[in-house]
Amino acid sequence: MSAQNTSYLKQLDGIRFIAVSMVLIDHWSDEKLKLPLGFLGVCLFFVLSGFLITRILLNAKEKDDALGRSHGFSLKQFYIRRTIRIFPIYYLTIFVLYVLNVPPVRDKIVWCLTYSTNIYIAVYESWLGVIDHLWSLAVEEQFYLFFPFVIFFIPSRYLVKVLFGFIGLSVLLRLVLYLNGVAWMASYVLMPTCLDAFGMGGLLAYFFYHKNEKVKAFITNKLWLVVSLLLYAGVIMFSKWLSEGQNIITIVFLRVFESLLSLFLVGNAAYNFDGLMKKVLENKVSIYIGRISYGVYIYHNFVYNFYHSSPNHPTIKLLNKLPFIANHLPLKFIFLYALTVGVATISWFLIEKPINQWKEKFGY
Numbered sequence: 383m384s385a386q387n388t389s390y391l392k393q394l395d396g397i398r399f400i401a402v403s404m405v406l407i408d409h410w411s412d413e414k415l416k417l418p419l420g421f422l423g424v425c426l427f428f429v430l431s432g433f434l435i436t437r438i439l440l441n442a443k444e445k446d447d448a449l450g451r452s453h454g455f456s457l458k459q460f461y462i463r464r465t466i467r468i469f470p471i472y473y474l475t476i477f478v479l480y481v482l483n484v485p486p487v488r489d490k491i492v493w494c495l496t497y498s499t500n501i502y503i504a505v506y507e508s509w510l511g512v513i514d515h516l517w518s519l520a521v522e523e524q525f526y527l528f529f530p531f532v533i534f535f536i537p538s539r540y541l542v543k544v545l546f547g548f549i550g551l552s553v554l555l556r557l558v559l560y561l562n563g564v565a566w567m568a569s570y571v572l573m574p575t576c577l578d579a580f581g582m583g584g585l586l587a588y589f590f591y592h593k594n595e596k597v598k599a600f601i602t603n604k605l606w607l608v609v610s611l612l613l614y615a616g617v618i619m620f621s622k623w624l625s626e627g628q629n630i631i632t633i634v635f636l637r638v639f640e641s642l643l644s645l646f647l648v649g650n651a652a653y654n655f656d657g658l659m660k661k662v663l664e665n666k667v668s669i670y671i672g673r674i675s676y677g678v679y680i681y682h683n684f685v686y687n688f689y690h691s692s693p694n695h696p697t698i699k700l701l702n703k704l705p706f707i708a709n710h711l712p713l714k715f716i717f718l719y720a721l722t723v724g725v726a727t728i729s730w731f732l733i734e735k736p737i738n739q740w741k742e743k744f745g746y
Contacts, residue, residue: 393651394430395672396663400647401426402675406682406722409515410715417618418632421570422640424518425579429644431522432583433590433652439533440591442746446534453534460530462744468676470737471729472519475680479513486510497523504568512687515679517571524573525580541588548581549638556634566628579641586649601649610643677726677734685722 401423408420442456476494479487487494490510493502499510500517510516536544556569569575589597600606617639621631655663662668671678 391652392669393654393660393663394434394648395670395675396665396668397426397430397648397651398672398675399663399668401430402671402678402682403719405515405679406719407715409682410686410718411711418636421636422614422643425637425640426644426647427518428521428576428579429583429586429641430648431525432580433587433648434583435526435529436533436584436587437591438746439530440587443534443538445746456746457530457534459744459746461526463741464526466737466741466744467734468519468523470733471677471680472516474733475684479684484512487513500524500571500573503571504565507565507567509567512683515683519680521571521573521576525576529580542585545581545584545588548577548584549641552577552581553634553638556637560630560633566633569633576637578638579644582641582645583648586645586652590649590652598653601646602653604650607643607646607650610639610646614639614643671723674723674726674730674734677729678722681725681729682718682722685718685725689718689721 404419404423404426408418408423439456439460442460443453446453446456473495476487476491480491490499490502490513493499494513494516497520499513500520503509503514503517532544533541552575555572555575559569559575560566586601617631617636621629621636624631650659651663654660
């Protein structure tokens with residue numbers, strides 16, 4: 383097995399930093415942004431997940447075949463390792479919110495516990511306030527439930543076609559939902575309608591794993607990165623021209639172009655950007671925030687909500703007396719970002735990192 387296939391890819395932590403920062407900028411902006419940065423940030427996470435999970439599973443499958451063992455072993459290890467990484471702070475967060483009776487957690491506790499808040503949003507056409515953002519974690523968890531079976535039990539010669547099928551299926555599903563007048567959030571939050579992002583990440587992982595030099599040359603050609611960026615920007619401008627609200631372009635096709643741009647970003651990071659992007663992605667701050675980005679993502683809504691709903695708290699009262707913070711959006715963003723990173727840092731060192739060490743007992 384080559385070192386390229388199993389080694390840590392440093393710049394991907396930098397990509398996580400960019401993705402989570404885009405989500406926070408979008409969610410914390412007092413004014414509507416012209417660009418849907420939150421959409422792009424979440425899509426970037428999905429493409430990255432598709433890439434990393436496919437790469438892990440291809441490696442596990444190869445080891446199973448080499449050792450002549452059943453894929454059941456690697457399935458078990460995969461789910462144990464994912465559980466160790468994802469469940470602890472997610473369920474701790476839900477428990478704390480439940481105890482504090484933060485709405486709507488008690489009313490929607492079953493949806494929270496079963497990682498199905500995205501299904502609730504789609505069925506009831508209603509967001510969930512302070513736990514809105516957990517929908518994307520539900521999508522990822524649902525993807526993890528079935529995707530290992532695709533990798534392990536579908537012959538490798540069909541995998542590329544299956545992943546392309548994911549892309550086509552998700553676009554088709556979004557189109558069907560749109561034509562049937564279903565609310566736009568269903569097309570946005572349901573796992574099957576997000577499969578184009580995971581599929582593109584999976585395709586990248588397949589060719590990366592098998593060291594396809596033609597694909598590498600294509601992905602790392604910066605011309606195509608620029609083209610994907612221009613296509614993404616063009617689609618947004620065209621959708622704005624059609625209407626300011628949700629329309630067929632934003633509902634059905636935007637995620638395809640978000641995924642395409644994310645594909646080139648993740649691909650170039652996997653093969654290592656050079657120049658300015660290398661400096662940004664390999665900066666110690668970028669790598670660190672990328673490493674704790676799961677906690678940053680989970681906690682950011684609660685930090686923001688606490689700041690705005692607790693005006694009589696001594697710390698908040700003091701800050702609101704400082705006009706250069708309270709009345710200056712960029713400075714307030716920096717403060718809230720630093721506070722969220724602080725909370726995520728405590729979570730990382732007290733909970734996540736110690737528990738993650740258990741993963742060493744469940745290697746492939």
